[in-house]
Amino acid sequence: MNRTEIYLDHAATTPVDPRVLEVMLPYFSKAYGNPSSIYALGREARAALDQARARIARILNCQAREIVFTSGGTESDNLALKGVAFWHLLNGRGRHIVTTAFEHHAVLHSAEYLERFGFEVTYVRPDPDGIVHPEAIEEALRPDTILVSVMYANNEIGTIQPIREIARLCRKRGITFHTDAVQAAGTLPLDVEKLGVDLLSVSAHKFYGPKGVGFLYVRSGTPILWQQHGGAQESNRRAGTENVPGIVGMAYALELAYEELEERNARIQALRDRLIDGILSRIPDARLNGDRERRLPNNVNVTFEGVDGETLLLNLDLHGIAASSGSACTTGSTEPSHVLLAIGLTPEQARSSIRLTLGKDNTPEEIERTLDVLAETVTRLRSLARARAR
Ligand code: PLP
16 A cells, blocks of 8 residues: 555544644543542542633633533534524424525434434535525525534535524524634634634644544523433533543644744645645646635645546555545445535536645655656546547
């Protein structure tokens, strides 16, 4: 098997920062207590949890008790949507939910599941640049709307959504607002007061923390029916022994991300711009998907007309370059990306698209090498396709 030498799939996951790993390690071994145990070993784990919660709350500008630890972005999204919907089901209020057509499947499939319980869902389309307009959300609202869920930044095309504006119009009407901030956390501001959100999902493995751990920010007073039953953990909101090393690692990874935010973002954005400019100038019939300005500093999503995206990815892999076609969660399926279709690409264009997402440890040399391999491979695949068509 060849090795990945240039990793350009940071939207799928990131490596754990060695500094993060170091603070996690004691909680696997000598500080292994269960945070619910009353003796010293348990209290040590409890203290670590409390401290992690407080540190995360400081970054979000919220109260520590508004952070609910989960197993990651998928669980946080499921809890937000189902929790609010089922609360309303019990309390006999409205049945209408508004979300967008290009959310992550953790939101989309939760919304579809809720439709089976009688909820009506409006899926608002983003514009061709991948931006959801507040006016489009406003138009979708009804007197019986209970919940709006719009992602902070899209995981495939990296476009950043006008969350504050959308939150403001929800608050004016007393509608709960959730944002999936899984791709935004560690890159964009997370101050929940400034954003005005009620619920916000985060996953640690997108910002150099461990996999399988995340949290849901839940503003005090948000109507929500907790979904996981068992022990009294998380103040009776989410049962199950807490992932102590994971939570400790997540809190530190988030702190590091915000301490180093400006420097990381500037460096990554410069590499991203070099990659975009290089692709558009060197490869004919290539187009960037998603707004060029309102996008995450690390995201490049391009369509190469006449090239099969999967074949291109296999060729990149042979050169030790890791990239992705749309979201990693749909890899293996032949369905074109629902995100690219939602912004108006044809299924064929969607299948000719790839996503390259940069990280803090990529180098200018890696970008130059990627450009060379891309230019050479796209030209070769196109001439092969032309020869086959003859
Ligand atoms: N939401 C978005 C926008 C994502 O990009 C992802 C992961 O790719 C998730 C949710 C799911 O997060 P997790 O992998 O932690 O379950």
